[in-house]
Amino acid sequence: MEYEAIIGMEVHVQLKTASKIYCGCSTAFGAEPNTQTCPVCLGLPGALPVLNRKAVELGLKAAVTLVCDEIVERAAFARKNYFYPDLPKGYQITQFGAPLARHGRIEIEVEGQQKEIGIRHLLIEEDAGKLIHSEGESDVSFVDFNRCGVPLLEIVSEPDLRTPAEAHAYLAALKEVIEYAGISDADMEKGQMRCEPNISVRPRGYKEFGTRTELKNLNSFRNVERAIAFEIERHIGILERGEKVEQATMLWDERAQRASPMRVKEEAHDYRYFPEPDLTAVTLGRDLAAQIRAELPELPRAKRARFVSGYGIAPEQAAVCASSPAVADYFEAVAKACGDGNEAAKWIVGVVASAVNEGKWDVNAPSVAAEKLAALIRLVADGAVSGIAARENVFPAMLERPGLEPEEAVDELGLRQMSDEARLEAVVDRVIAANPGEVVRYRRGEEKLLGYFVGQVMEETKGRANPKIVNQLLRRKLASG
Amino acid sequence: MSSGREDGGRPGADPVITADEVRHIAHLARLELTDREIEWFRVRLGAILEYVAKLNEIDIENVEPTSHVILMENVLRDDVVRPSLSRDEAIGSAPSSRNGFVAAPRIIETDDSGVV
Numbered sequence: 001m002e003y004e005a006i007i008g009m010e011v012h013v014q015l016k017t018a019s020k021i022y023c024g025c026s027t028a029f030g031a032e033p034n035t036q037t038c039p040v041c042l043g044l045p046g047a048l049p050v051l052n053r054k055a056v057e058l059g060l061k062a063a064v065t066l067v068c069d070e071i072v073e074r075a076a077f078a079r080k081n082y083f084y085p086d087l088p089k090g091y092q093i094t095q096f097g098a099p100l101a102r103h104g105r106i107e108i109e110v111e112g113q114q115k116e117i118g119i120r121h122l123l124i125e126e127d128a129g130k131l132i133h134s135e136g137e138s139d140v141s142f143v144d145f146n147r148c149g150v151p152l153l154e155i156v157s158e159p160d161l162r163t164p165a166e167a168h169a170y171l172a173a174l175k176e177v178i179e180y181a182g183i184s185d186a187d188m189e190k191g192q193m194r195c196e197p198n199i200s201v202r203p204r205g206y207k208e209f210g211t212r213t214e215l216k217n218l219n220s221f222r223n224v225e226r227a228i229a230f231e232i233e234r235h236i237g238i239l240e241r242g243e244k245v246e247q248a249t250m251l252w253d254e255r256a257q258r259a260s261p262m263r264v265k266e267e268a269h270d271y272r273y274f275p276e277p278d279l280t281a282v283t284l285g286r287d288l289a290a291q292i293r294a295e296l297p298e299l300p301r302a303k304r305a306r307f308v309s310g311y312g313i314a315p316e317q318a319a320v321c322a323s324s325p326a327v328a329d330y331f332e333a334v335a336k337a338c339g340d341g342n343e344a345a346k347w348i349v350g351v352v353a354s355a356v357n358e359g360k361w362d363v364n365a366p367s368v369a370a371e372k373l374a375a376l377i378r379l380v381a382d383g384a385v386s387g388i389a390a391r392e393n394v395f396p397a398m399l400e401r402p403g404l405e406p407e408e409a410v411d412e413l414g415l416r417q418m419s420d421e422a423r424l425e426a427v428v429d430r431v432i433a434a435n436p437g438e439v440v441r442y443r444r445g446e447e448k449l450l451g452y453f454v455g456q457v458m459e460e461t462k463g464r465a466n467p468k469i470v471n472q473l474l475r476r477k478l479a480s481g
Numbered sequence: 482m483s484s485g486r487e488d489g490g491r492p493g494a495d496p497v498i499t500a501d502e503v504r505h506i507a508h509l510a511r512l513e514l515t516d517r518e519i520e521w522f523r524v525r526l527g528a529i530l531e532y533v534a535k536l537n538e539i540d541i542e543n544v545e546p547t548s549h550v551i552l553m554e555n556v557l558r559d560d561v562v563r564p565s566l567s568r569d570e571a572i573g574s575a576p577s578s579r580n581g582f583v584a585a586p587r588i589i590e591t592d593d594s595g596v597v
Contacts, residue, residue: 017560018560018561019560019561019562019563020563022559023560023563024561024562024563024564025563026565032568032581033568033580033581033582033584034564034568034571034572034581034583035567035568035571035581036565037566037571038563038566039566042566042571050556050557050558051556051557051558052557052558052559052560053559053562054559054589055558056557081509083511084588085583085585085586085588132582133587137587138587139586139587140584140585140586141584141585141586141587141588142579142580142582142584142585143582143583143584143585144581144582145571145572145583181558262513270505270509272509275549277549280549280551280553280554280555280556281549281554282554282555282557283554283555284555285486350527389563396504398552418561454510468482473513
């Protein structure tokens with residue numbers, strides 16, 4: 001029988017704020033354990049939370065970015081009650097029934113196929129603390145409360161995903177827009193982006209959903225893809241044996257590359273939500289969202305499309321040139337200053353991207369100003385320096401000395417091309433006169449000898465002759481003998 | 482524990498709240514109760530629930546749900562970092578701590594470990 005997997009995704013990203021969501025403690029990563037806490041995030045008696053405006057704004061920015069049809073008129077907070085060592089208050093302040101926004105969407109692409117994935121809701125809430133386990137001690141957890149109260153955005157998708165590859169593409173698309181819009185740094189290694197897929201399998205063509213299981217402990221896109229593939233196979237195996245999938249939360253074991261059910265007592269899920277009495281409702285969402293919508297930066301998809309149509313560059317080039325707002329701005333500045341989008345794109349994709357990869361280039365503070373790179377591109381176009389010399393000698397020199405003008409660099413390195421036709425003609429004439437045998441052979445049809453003549457001219461000029469002009473001159477002179 | 486309503490209402494009919502429900506709630510709150518206490522709470526909680534149930538008689542067709550009694554909205558603070566507690570202040574009252582961490586009994590949630 002053929003089966004079909006139904007995948008939904010619950011993603012949490014850390015909102016890019018300086019302070020926590022309900023108190024003024026820092027959210028900085030990497031602090032010493034338990035040095036970023038206060039009575040509010042520790043849940044000490046009498047402490048009162050106050051909502052961070054920035055967290056609301058970033059949440060609404062996500063709602064606008066993910067094209068939510070409904071910005072909830074009266075968003076409210078609730079307490080989700082449970083006991084766990086990473087939760088000092090004994091409850092998490094989250095949103096329940098009245099999230100910030102609903103009914104969004106995002107486009108993904110898998111193997112050239114476009115697909116729209118629905119977003120059920122967006123809400124903001126606080127993170128819990130971090131539990132650390134040491135190998136030798138099986139009975140103790142070490143608790144760091146620094147993360148308690150760090151603002152999170154929860155993004156819950158509709159069950160629109162069907163394959164591990166689609167799930168991967170969804171996460172990548174989400175990460176891209178979230179980072180691009182400055183909502184979160186979404187660094188999975190720092191725990192700033194986490195995802196919990198839920199999976200069910202049904203025979204293809206069936207309307208009814210199978211029993212779902214949820215996956216946890218996934219810390220990379222690759223693990224997400226693998227874990228989902230594992231879980232789909234596991235469900236199919238159970239169904240093939242005529243058995244029933246049991247509802248469960250599965251924990252992914254990266255080392256063993258398998259998922260096994262978490263042991264949780266049933267009543268652990270009795271959260272007894274009730275309205276948070278210490279926080280007021282948020283009713284400014286619609287006005288704020290309208291304002292944010294007006295100021296929203298162009299998103300990557302739109303940017304790539306505009307680069308392709310506006311500058312006539314290839315989609316692959318556009319992908320690199322629009323990979324971050326900083327790179328995109330740089331590309332456009334170079335393209336406008338040199339007047340050739342195609343050349344600008346070639347430089348970004350080739351030379352600049354390698355410099356970035358080698359750690360010699362900070363995209364947020366380019367070592368070579370856009371105008372300078374544009375000037376270098378113009379020097380190549382004008383034939384003042386060869387493309388190879390520009391890439392391999394001039395650009396590295398400019399990279400090392402940020403103040404250096406390309407003109408200066410070309411001269412200092414002695415790389416100025418000879419483009420003066422009269423002077424080159426004299427050299428060409430000398431070369432032709434010195435090689436009568438080759439001239440005869442060329443004229444009899446051995447056209448590949450042109451390269452030999454070019455080489456001779458280059459040798460005479462120490463490689464500085466403009467090859468385009470030399471080629472033209474040689475062809476003309478050799479033909480008209 | 483003597484009051485006019487200690488039978489939890491309607492003797493013989495379905496109790497408003499069962500002993501098992503009381504046990505469940507007690508567990509959620511991590512309270513250990515004796516059977517006597519459970520019965521006592523069953524009666525008391527039943528009385529409270531029945532009393533509150535009177536509200537069901539009111540027509541609330543045109544009333545907005547109330548989550549707050551104070552009429553304030555949009556109370557927000559700017560995203561400004563303020564000093565935190567020192568680590569000693571933060572975890573000094575924890576029963577057990579080590580290397581700056583609070584040490585808590587471990588809860589394991591996989592089925593492989595054999596530990597709950």
